[in-house]
Amino acid sequence: MGLLEGRTILVTGVTMHTSIAYSAAQIAQAEGARVIVSNIPRAVGVTRRAVRKLDPVPDVIELDATDAEQLAALPRTLAELGVERLDGLVHAIAYANPERALGGAFLETAWEDVDIALHTSTYSYVSLAKAVQPVLGPDASVVGLTFDATVSWPFYDWMGVAKAGLESANRYLARYLGKDGVRCNLVSAGPLETLAKKAIPGAAGLNDVWGERAPLGWDSSDTTAAGKAIVALLSDWFPATTGEMIHVDGGLHSTGA
Known part of the structure; x- marks a missing residue:
């Protein structure tokens, strides 16, 4: 019997x-x-091709976590797939303009670009959790x-x-969803060769x-350790852990110079 036997999980991004997330x-x-699984509408075709390798091939839905209408419709979208209860949510959503908000342009970045980064990478964590709150099970887990x-x-x-805001938002989300038995935690992985990393100049x-x-050393091409940590947090093996950030970085966070 697996760690997530009988559970239904929504994995975004x-x-x-x-x-x-894959x-x-x-x-x-x-x-x-x-x-x-979900992705923004313009990228959902790429997602459908990627998940063909999974067995069984999961249902794929279009979801822009910065769109209030799509968030409001999410419980209905899930119901159309026969999902009345959600046991876990994986938030793997982030964006900042690589030319104007990353790569050394910090002091020149305009508010409009900061706004996009914060809305997409920080606020969407809370708004997505709020959107699925009506269908979250009593021991559900949210992982970002x-x-x-x-x-x-x-x-x-x-x-x-934006990530600093996300880490703070996670603590507050844990505070306010804890009364419903919902756990909220983050996984902090080391640098991995993902599409998101490749978009960061100099990363x-x-x-x-x-x-x-x-x-412990680090293999930037292997996402398995991060994936396992996410699944562990989605399971009931961390029943009293919430508001936490779990490092999956080969231990680098614990070292000095």
Whole structure:
């Protein structure tokens, strides 16, 4: 019997087989879950092609987590798939303009670009959880993805600020959903060769930092460890853990110079 046997999980942001969200979906299925995946409308075709490798091929829905109408319709969309109760939600959604909000442009970034980064990468975590709140089971788990924003990183700029907001929002979401038995946690992975990382100018240099300093070493091409951490948090093996950020980074966060 798998860790997620009998559970239904919505995994957002599945784009390519190299994404952390894809790994989470694949491992969740292996652990017995019914998985539904989503992506923004203009990228859903890419998602459908990526998930053909999964067995069984999961249902794919269009979902823009910054669109109030789509969020309001989400419980109905799930009901049309026969989902009356959701046991887990994986938030793998983030965006900042790589030319104006990343790569060293921090002091020149206009509010309009900051607004997009914060809405997409921070506020959508709360708004998506609110959207599915009516169908969340009594021991449901919400899991988001961050890149440890307790420090600054080269080139990460306003995405780092957005992730810091996400980490704070996670603590508040845990506070307000805890009364319903819903757990809210984040996984902070090291640098991985995802589409999101490739969009960050200069991010390849982080591989050298991890290669030199991570006590356990780090394979930037393998999303399995992050996927396993997500699935563990979705399961009932962390029944009293909420408002937490779990590092899956080879231990780099624990080291000094």
